[in-house]
Amino acid sequence: MTTAVGDRTEVVEEELDAEYAGVGWWGSLYRAPRRRRWYRLIPVEEISGEQRSELLAWQTRPRRQDLVPVVPGERGEQRQFAGRWFQVVCYETDAGRSLADAVADLEPAHRLASVAAALHALPGWRESVGPGLVPLPADIVLVGDRPLLLPLPAWGPPSLGEIFDEPERIAHLTPEAARGLPPGGRAPDLHALGVAALRCFDALPSGDTGRLLQRAACAAVFTDQRHDSRLPPWMRRVESVRAARAQLLGLTGVQSAGLVDADPQLLAKALDRARHAMNPLAAVRALREAGEPRKAVGLAHAALVDRPGHELLLLAADIARRDLKEPLEALSLLERAVQTDPERGEAYAAQLSIIGGLWSVVQGRLAGAIDASFADRLHTTARTAFDRLPPELRREHAHDFARCLIGLGELREANDFVYRWLHDGTTLMWWRFDLMLDYGETFLRLGRLDSAGSVAEQVKDGLRRVRESGQMDRDDIHEHGMRLADFVRRLHEARGEEKRA
Numbered sequence: 001m002t003t004a005v006g007d008r009t010e011v012v013e014e015e016l017d018a019e020y021a022g023v024g025w026w027g028s029l030y031r032a033p034r035r036r037r038w039y040r041l042i043p044v045e046e047i048s049g050e051q052r053s054e055l056l057a058w059q060t061r062p063r064r065q066d067l068v069p070v071v072p073g074e075r076g077e078q079r080q081f082a083g084r085w086f087q088v089v090c091y092e093t094d095a096g097r098s099l100a101d102a103v104a105d106l107e108p109a110h111r112l113a114s115v116a117a118a119l120h121a122l123p124g125w126r127e128s129v130g131p132g133l134v135p136l137p138a139d140i141v142l143v144g145d146r147p148l149l150l151p152l153p154a155w156g157p158p159s160l161g162e163i164f165d166e167p168e169r170i171a172h173l174t175p176e177a178a179r180g181l182p183p184g185g186r187a188p189d190l191h192a193l194g195v196a197a198l199r200c201f202d203a204l205p206s207g208d209t210g211r212l213l214q215r216a217a218c219a220a221v222f223t224d225q226r227h228d229s230r231l232p233p234w235m236r237r238v239e240s241v242r243a244a245r246a247q248l249l250g251l252t253g254v255q256s257a258g259l260v261d262a263d264p265q266l267l268a269k270a271l272d273r274a275r276h277a278m279n280p281l282a283a284v285r286a287l288r289e290a291g292e293p294r295k296a297v298g299l300a301h302a303a304l305v306d307r308p309g310h311e312l313l314l315l316a317a318d319i320a321r322r323d324l325k326e327p328l329e330a331l332s333l334l335e336r337a338v339q340t341d342p343e344r345g346e347a348y349a350a351q352l353s354i355i356g357g358l359w360s361v362v363q364g365r366l367a368g369a370i371d372a373s374f375a376d377r378l379h380t381t382a383r384t385a386f387d388r389l390p391p392e393l394r395r396e397h398a399h400d401f402a403r404c405l406i407g408l409g410e411l412r413e414a415n416d417f418v419y420r421w422l423h424d425g426t427t428l429m430w431w432r433f434d435l436m437l438d439y440g441e442t443f444l445r446l447g448r449l450d451s452a453g454s455v456a457e458q459v460k461d462g463l464r465r466v467r468e469s470g471q472m473d474r475d476d477i478h479e480h481g482m483r484l485a486d487f488v489r490r491l492h493e494a495r496g497e498e499k500r501a
Helices: 004-016 049-058 099-103 108-129 160-165 167-171 188-201 209-217 239-252 264-277 280-289 293-306 310-323 327-340 346-363 372-388 398-407 411-422 433-446 449-469 474-500
Strands: 019-023 028-032 037-043 078-081 084-092 140-143 146-149
Touching: 004 019, 004 028, 004 078, 019 099, 019 167, 049 084, 099 108, 099 140, 099 188, 108 140, 108 146, 108 188, 108 264, 160 167, 167 209, 188 239, 188 264, 239 264, 264 280, 280 293, 280 310, 293 310, 310 327, 310 346, 327 346, 327 372, 346 372, 346 398, 372 398, 398 411, 398 433, 411 433, 433 449, 433 474, 449 474
Parallel strands: none
Antiparallel strands: 019 028, 028 037, 037 084, 078 084, 140 146
8 A cells, every 4th residue: 555655755856847856854855867966855844934944055065066055946945745844955957866876776886986985075075064963864865976966054853753753864863863862972974974985885674653763862773694695605704895894883883982083085095995895806815915815815705606707717717826836726617617618718728738738747746547538628718718719819828738638638639730730821930939849849759869859950040030039028038048949858768768778
């Protein structure tokens, strides 16, 4: 059944050609951005003649950039809707949404960004309105990302009846106000925005208004119950997010004496840090940089449940490979990345690089732990990855695939493969020392030692040429030289064994 309040709201929306926007500290807000208007409706019995005069005076006050101008109403300052008279405060703005809309946003980072912007604007609003300002989320409109206040004279709290009519007002009361005490050391405006910020983390509790008033009086509107959280589980594990919430609970809690001078800017910065950390890529990178790679991968796995993403899978795979030295875990993550976005090449390139490097592990400490099916799976994965690389990237990653084939014992296939990618038409690309050494490796393992020696001489001559001409970075020359030295050493050993045989 529709309530009387609901009926009245529909009447107001129709007669004002506006949409209900939420409850303000005083009255209810309606928006009509197409006509550059917002309206605040206050029951006439709630304000005195002196207060009405103050409202009229606001229409002639100099305009300020951080406040929405108060302008004369189109049809007078008082109007009747569904049998009840209201004082109508008319504001001129084309804002399409309020902070209340932002706090209701599904994306936690968007919610925090809007409240942080309001905290940055709070000192200016204090200067404009004076003591007694208590902004609820619906009292603040957003023009783009910029918050503007729908101002009223600083009248303090509305009547108890009005507060009980809208439980949202109760939640934003200071504990002292809920107990009928003076504010003490607490700034009501900062407290109200602190509650708005906490609503970005946790839902307001359900239940009757009396119970909510008790919780507000005890500074316990928000609890640590998981079912009240508006954050996904992974986000609740992020230190910056936890720290910001703890700071807000301290601000709005029982022990807040002396916080009248608390700096809104510092609180806004804490929210900004939390907002930044709500990006799973940023949160995982921060743990990696802090020297916690295992926690980083664990957080990535948790975040992937909530928001699977190609970039996050690539990052987690890179940490597993480079920091944790767990190539198989990295391959598992990369397989998920391939499934997430089969058209992108980064995961394929990473798969090739890992499998190419796995052969020494497979032939060494894991040799007794693998079977043919595992090797076949690696072979299939590597071939698929290479085939699905964009054509322009295949030559760049030919060395990785060659290493995969060599490591998996597919020597003849590797020899043919490297030969193809070493030639551009009839031209031998002798300067691709990585592929040249792969070519020599296949000959060495196939027992064709003369061919392997011929390749080694070509690489040696090529390195000398690029060293003298300066056409290659010294670090790259050194890396290829070290690999050549190892190759020549094993070639000599193979020749010695051949002679002894």
